[in-house]
Amino acid sequence: MGLKSKDLLGMKQLTAEEIMEILDTAKTMKLVISSANKKTSHLQGKSVVTLFYENSTRTRLSFELASKYMGSASANISTSGSSVNKGESLLDTARTIDMMGTDIIIMRHNHSGAPHFIAPHLKASVVNAGDGMNEHPTQALLDMLTMYERFDTFEGKNIAICGDIYHSRVVRSNAIGLTKLGANVSVYGPKTMMPVGIEKMGVRIADSVADCVRDADAVMGLRVQLERQQKSLFPSIAEYSHFYAITPEMLALAKPDAFLMHPGPCNHGVELPTAVYDCDQSVINEQVTNGVAVRMAVLYLLMARRNNL
Amino acid sequence: MKTIIKNIKVLGSSEDKIYIAEGKFSAAFDESEADEIIDGKGAAAVPGLVDMHCHLREPGGEYKETIATGTASAAKGGYTSVCPMPNTNPVADNAAVISGIIKKAKEAGNCRVYPIGAATKDINGELISEMGLMKEAGIVAVSDDGKPIKNAGIMRKVMEYASDFDLPVLNHCEDKSLSEGSMNEGEVSTSIGLRGIPTAAEDIMIARDIILSEYLDIPVHICHVSTKGGIRMIREAKARGVKVTCETCPHYFTMTDKLCENYDTNYKMHPPLRSEEDRLAVIEGIKDGTVDAIATDNAPHHQDEKDCEFQVALNGILGSETAFALGYTYLVKTNEISLDRLVELMSKAPSDILKLGRGTLDIGEDADLALFDLDHEFTFDKNKMLSKSRNTPYDGWKLYGETILTIMGGKITYEKLQ
Numbered sequence: 001m002g003l004k005s006k007d008l009l010g011m012k013q014l015t016a017e018e019i020m021e022i023l024d025t026a027k028t029m030k031l032v033i034s035s036a037n038k039k040t041s042h043l044q045g046k047s048v049v050t051l052f053y054e055n056s057t058r059t060r061l062s063f064e065l066a067s068k069y070m071g072s073a074s075a076n077i078s079t080s081g082s083s084v085n086k087g088e089s090l091l092d093t094a095r096t097i098d099m100m101g102t103d104i105i106i107m108r109h110n111h112s113g114a115p116h117f118i119a120p121h122l123k124a125s126v127v128n129a130g131d132g133m134n135e136h137p138t139q140a141l142l143d144m145l146t147m148y149e150r151f152d153t154f155e156g157k158n159i160a161i162c163g164d165i166y167h168s169r170v171v172r173s174n175a176i177g178l179t180k181l182g183a184n185v186s187v188y189g190p191k192t193m194m195p196v197g198i199e200k201m202g203v204r205i206a207d208s209v210a211d212c213v214r215d216a217d218a219v220m221g222l223r224v225q226l227e228r229q230q231k232s233l234f235p236s237i238a239e240y241s242h243f244y245a246i247t248p249e250m251l252a253l254a255k256p257d258a259f260l261m262h263p264g265p266c267n268h269g270v271e272l273p274t275a276v277y278d279c280d281q282s283v284i285n286e287q288v289t290n291g292v293a294v295r296m297a298v299l300y301l302l303m304a305r306r307n308n309l
Numbered sequence: 310m311k312t313i314i315k316n317i318k319v320l321g322s323s324e325d326k327i328y329i330a331e332g333k334f335s336a337a338f339d340e341s342e343a344d345e346i347i348d349g350k351g352a353a354a355v356p357g358l359v360d361m362h363c364h365l366r367e368p369g370g371e372y373k374e375t376i377a378t379g380t381a382s383a384a385k386g387g388y389t390s391v392c393p394m395p396n397t398n399p400v401a402d403n404a405a406v407i408s409g410i411i412k413k414a415k416e417a418g419n420c421r422v423y424p425i426g427a428a429t430k431d432i433n434g435e436l437i438s439e440m441g442l443m444k445e446a447g448i449v450a451v452s453d454d455g456k457p458i459k460n461a462g463i464m465r466k467v468m469e470y471a472s473d474f475d476l477p478v479l480n481h482c483e484d485k486s487l488s489e490g491s492m493n494e495g496e497v498s499t500s501i502g503l504r505g506i507p508t509a510a511e512d513i514m515i516a517r518d519i520i521l522s523e524y525l526d527i528p529v530h531i532c533h534v535s536t537k538g539g540i541r542m543i544r545e546a547k548a549r550g551v552k553v554t555c556e557t558c559p560h561y562f563t564m565t566d567k568l569c570e571n572y573d574t575n576y577k578m579h580p581p582l583r584s585e586e587d588r589l590a591v592i593e594g595i596k597d598g599t600v601d602a603i604a605t606d607n608a609p610h611h612q613d614e615k616d617c618e619f620q621v622a623l624n625g626i627l628g629s630e631t632a633f634a635l636g637y638t639y640l641v642k643t644n645e646i647s648l649d650r651l652v653e654l655m656s657k658a659p660s661d662i663l664k665l666g667r668g669t670l671d672i673g674e675d676a677d678l679a680l681f682d683l684d685h686e687f688t689f690d691k692n693k694m695l696s697k698s699r700n701t702p703y704d705g706w707k708l709y710g711e712t713i714l715t716i717m718g719g720k721i722t723y724e725k726l727q
Contacts, residue, residue: 029428064571079625087614089562089616089617090617091616108460109618110620112501112502112503112572112619112620113501113502113503113571113572113619113623114618115617116572117572117617117618117619131502131618132501132502133503133504134501134502134503135502144585169502172500173500195498195499195500195505196494196495196496196498196499196505196507197495197496197497197499197500198499200496200499200500201496201499204652235390
């Protein structure tokens with residue numbers, strides 16, 4: 001039991017078996033969240049620090065509650081901008097936290113590879129809570145948990161992801177995790193937001209939203225950052241929502257029992273019409289609960305590995 | 310002072326001895342006349358190498374490298390002549406800075422240092438520099454290396470004005486509007502979530518410079534070519550008679566962007582490591598003569614500037630102490646080119662582009678030479694480098710072609726301790 005690696009850096013580093021172990025553990029953790037007494041002792045006497053170099057509401061709160069529900073001492077550090085602007089190097093900051101007896105450091109950073117860079121230097125386990133455009137593994141795990149509660153297997157399932165593929169660490173982590181478990185992933189977005197060589201990650205590049213969504217078992221929308229208009233990645237919100245949104249008509253092309261996901265926060269009326277966000281097929285609110293469950297599972301399994309060593 | 314180096318394989322001849330008298334290569338004389346007899350132990354003797362593109366960091370970057378340490382490092386690589394780029398602090402865009410560099414280089418005495426002056430003031434690509442006065446102070450070419458000259462109109466004026474002083478123009482080709490990333494754009498950058506620098510960014514400016522050179526009938530030299538498209542365009546231009554020359558660096562024929570996968574910043578440089586297809590095209594260009602020279606782009610950086618996030622890390626790697634061994638191991642031992650051709654690419658050819666008159670073992674010329682052990686494999690160890698910095702990706706690589714001895718003007722500048 002437990003994970004092979006000291007750290008959770010990305011879906012790239014996890015095997016299919018490890019992913020399934022996390023998902024199975026998360027199902028159990030979900031029972032804790034829904035119980036009257038949300039308390040376990042799995043992290044009692046342990047310390048967990050969140051170190052966020054980027055703004056976050058849900059991911060950070062989700063990790064914080066996950067660690068508190070399991071009884072850890074936890075502390076939070078948030079700092080905007082890069083480590084360079086602050087004057088202290090990222091490595092010095094991380095080592096300082098490490099030397100205070102921290103067991104797990106949960107880090108979000110605006111630079112891809114930042115957790116990979118610090119992890120080998122630290123005794124603490126590092127959990128990647130999003131690094132640049134690279135990965136956001138616990139988001140992919142919570143998305144997969146949401147699917148796993150509805151599928152008995154990922155094998156052969158069609159997952160459609162639409163939106164800003166280029167900048168999305170959610171897409172990368174989902175593509176890696178889902179393809180490892182045998183799902184078929186299709187992606188679609190404006191070509192200005194489609195990274196070169198994404199097909200080499202084992203995903204299919206669709207021709208249109210309709211082509212992406214057709215016969216899907218699950219459909220995922222992505223947040224588009226509105227300021228990307230200023231970099232000429234799309235001309236206007238009106239044009240984006242007209243051509244790239246997941247409308248009720250588009251969603252109707254998916255399988256009848258397909259469900260709709262979104263990592264949040266959502267721009268209502270841009271990537272999803274509000275009616276779609278709130279429709280019966282939407283599981284967006286449940287994803288939030290699953291986020292806490294998955295993070296509890298990750299913290300639990302990393303700590304189990306630490307305890308066994 | 311008379312020296313005989315014996316028991317060597319002299320490149321391009323059947324001789325096993327080299328004679329040096331008063332700092333020049335000499336006709337044979339009797340051993341009894343020699344002040345010093347050096348046993349080369351079967352090593353290959355070649356003309357002292359010429360690096361037409363390096364960074365010595367002084368003035369302004371002495372915490373990374375000084376002229377003294379940078380030239381000692383070059384001597385360890387078999388170099389006797391090096392050309393430092395002008396992106397120092399202050400920028401080498403005036404005769405005073407150039408004179409200072411030359412003075413320090415003479416004091417160090419490790420290499421002949423031929424500075425390259427800035428093409429534009431403060432290398433900002435806007436106003437042409439005092440090329441004539443800098444030439445009087447000792448520059449051999451102009452370049453804004455590290456920063457491309459983005460404005461075609463300024464590039465034209467740089468080429469025209471430089472040609473009045475017979476100064477070659479060396480351009481770092483990159484259209485910055487396309488390259489906001491920190492590694493090659495491709496499947497690897499996509500997979501690890503780093504913004505990419507497309508080959509098109511390099512190719513577009515190479516195309517522009519070829520067009521300008523052809524239109525103006527003025528030579529242009531393309532620095533550190535890394536792309537298949539760049540090699541193809543330069544090959545085609547040369548066939549048409551355009552006066553374009555180019556260099557590449559050992560990292561572009563020994564490594565690819567796949568090595569960036571673990572965010573190791575010792576694989577971060579400008580231009581970035583490219584795909585396998587590009588790497589093979591660079592080798593093809595070296596074989597068919599499209600590539601005129603191999604330079605190092607030796608770029609020392611302090612540990613703190615590399616021990617950080619990939620996007621934050623500075624560009625560039627050390628190259629002086631590995632260039633020959635990489636060329637020998639990856640081009641000659643693999644039968645891509647001959648040893649003679651490798652040595653030409655690393656000495657006479659760059660010397661000819663910059664009109665330095667180096668790269669020869671002819672009698673009467675300055676005795677600049679290097680001895681390399683071609684027979685024994687060695688493991689490159691970054692902790693034994695003479696550079697002040699350690700930013701090399703080649704630590705632990707098993708190579709052939711270790712430097713045994715370097716002599717500049719008859720004086721030993723590097724000697725491997727036996």
